[in-house]
Amino acid sequence: MTAKTQLQVEAIRNGTVIDHIPAGQALKILKLFHFLDTHQAITVGFNLPSKAFGHKDLIKIENASLTEDQANQLAIFAPDATVNIIQEFKVVEKRKLCLPERIKHIFSCPNSNCITHADATAESNFQVLNQNGRIRLKCRYCEKVFDKAIVASYK
Ligand SMILES: [Zn+2]
Structure with a gap:
């Protein structure tokens, strides 16, 4: 150092x-x-x-x-x-730091048809995928896979 x-x-x-x-x-x-x-x-x-x-x-x-x-x-x-x-x-x-297996509550699913937008009891829940250093998130509900940047910028 x-x-x-x-x-x-x-x-x-x-x-x-x-x-x-x-x-x-x-x-x-x-x-x-x-x-x-x-x-x-x-x-x-x-x-x-x-x-x-x-x-x-x-x-x-x-x-x-x-x-x-x-x-x-x-x-x-x-x-x-x-x-x-x-x-x-x-x-x-x-x-x-180590990558978590799942990330919950923080991000909304970018898929507007995802059940999480209609059902208030469905908390956001993404599986974290590391594809050769490229981090992607897979929604537990609609099973769509998004780049982390898309999920992070979606409100
Ligand atoms: Zn979803």
Whole structure:
């Protein structure tokens, strides 16, 4: 780890740093996970230099931590991200993300004929498919398969 990376990670006292987000994905992640609603101080870095990826985004959230569910969902958008838990300016835990098998509640099905739009008791439920690194989501109800970007942008 370079001295520069160390500084970026250690700039907050307590909280969570999500590092190695693919460049351009940070805003989407902020919105999707409603991090702004937490009213905590949030710092976002765009297009930071990254040895492994060329460029990366980074999100620092003070006094907050990710639940395991959130970390799994994050894995869909940023499979190579690392989640650093910071206490008293120190990284006390580095979590690697792993793709969940299923993702529930978060996204609506983009298929307008899907039963989930008519039946309020049918909660959205997608199977996560990893096809050679390309993440796709399969609706449990209509069994249609969507690219993750389509599902994430559909409201
Ligand atoms: Zn569906």
